[in-house]
Every structure is written in C-alpha cells, then in structure tokens.
Amino acid sequence: MKNALLSLERWTTACAMAGACAMLALAALLGMFQILMRFVLEQPAEWTEVLIRFSLIWMVFLAIPMAFRQGAMVSVDVLHRWSPPRIRRLLEYLVCTASLLLMAVLMYWGWDYAQRGSVQTMAGLESVSMFWAYVAVPVGALFSVPGILGNLLDPQRNELETAQ
Structure with missing residues (x-):
C-alpha cells in the first residue's frame, strides 16, 4: 500500500511539475512576444498581459505539490x-492533518469560486471564461494531497539541508 501510494505520488507530482514548467515557459514566451509586438512592431497585444498573469497563477498552484513533497511547506523546523x-x-x-484540511x-x-466565476469573461479575452483561471486553486490542491x-x-526534509 505504501509503495503504491508513493508511486502514485511520484507520478502526480511529476505531472504537476511538468505543468508548472510549461506554464512558466508559456509566460516567458508570451512576455517576449509582448515586448516584440509593443516595442519593435509598435502594435501592442493586450491579451498577452492577461495570459501571462493566469499562466503564472497556474504555475504556482501546480508547483505547490512539489513543495509539499519536499517538506518545504508548513514548516516547523x-x-x-x-x-x-x-x-x-x-x-x-x-502538520499532515492541518495541510490536508x-x-x-x-x-x-x-471549485465553488470557479463555478461562480464561470459567468465572467477575462478582460482582453472576452471569449474565455474566468473559470479557467479560478480552477487552478482546486486543481493545485488536488495534486497536493498525494504530495x-x-x-x-x-x-x-530537503529544506533543512539547504536552509541558511
């Protein structure tokens, strides 16, 4: 049972970290595109600002499971x-009980907030629902449980060795 749970945890944490890395790469690419459009071509793309913000939100919530797995959250060193x-x-x-709670x-x-926000649209991207930005919170929390x-x-306890 323990090995099965740890195997599931490795898989879910790896998937979450891959998603977090993809969101960071997306934010960087959109930032470069925004600079190119605004300062080189002098045709600003306002929609990139919104997508950068939401990709960074997704990045944070998808990286939290790794922080929990490494023992770097809710620290009582x-x-x-x-x-x-x-x-x-x-x-x-x-600490585990408090974190799970x-x-x-x-x-x-x-999830409740994401559903309530589904009637809103993103500023600059009127055809995209705010649900997709808000759902990062429950998705990140769900991925954190195995971690x-x-x-x-x-x-x-990797933070103990690297703490200064």
Whole structure:
C-alpha cells in the first residue's frame, strides 16, 4: 500500500511539475512576444498581459505539490529539530492533518469560486471564461494531497539541508 501510494505520488507530482514548467515557459514566451509586438512592431497585444498573469497563477498552484513533497511547506523546523523522536512523529501527523484540511478547504471553496466565476469573461479575452483561471486553486490542491501523504510516509526534509 505504501509503495503504491508513493508511486502514485511520484507520478502526480511529476505531472504537476511538468505543468508548472510549461506554464512558466508559456509566460516567458508570451512576455517576449509582448515586448516584440509593443516595442519593435509598435502594435501592442493586450491579451498577452492577461495570459501571462493566469499562466503564472497556474504555475504556482501546480508547483505547490512539489513543495509539499519536499517538506518545504508548513514548516516547523525548530520544533522538529528540538523535539524527541516520538514528538517529531506526532508533529508530522499534525502538520499532515492541518495541510490536508487546508487542501480540502481550497478544493471545496476553490471549485465553488470557479463555478461562480464561470459567468465572467477575462478582460482582453472576452471569449474565455474566468473559470479557467479560478480552477487552478482546486486543481493545485488536488495534486497536493498525494504530495502531503508522500511526505508523511517518506519524509525528505530537503529544506533543512539547504536552509541558511
């Protein structure tokens, strides 16, 4: 069971990171296109501003699962270092429970907000619904759940080694 969950976590986190990287690349390409259009061709493309903003939002929410998996979110480093091993494990369960509760709230209210925003359109892209921007919140939260559980089952604590 543990190996199956960790395998699922590796796959979902890799997919989320690939999506986050694609959104960062899209934002960079759109930024270059915007500069080319505005300053070289003197024909500004206003729609690129909106797409850059939303691709960066998607990038953040798709990168969060990796941060959870690496143990870099909801950090309790000082308590973890100074606590005896039995208390450390209790802290890990507490952090996991709080993180899962937060993801449940983000999934529920994020989906509700995305549905309510589906009647709005993006400024500059009147034919595209705001649903596609808002749905990044519940999608990122959904992808975060395996990362949180994976960190509980196989803690990595990579932020402790690189912290200054």
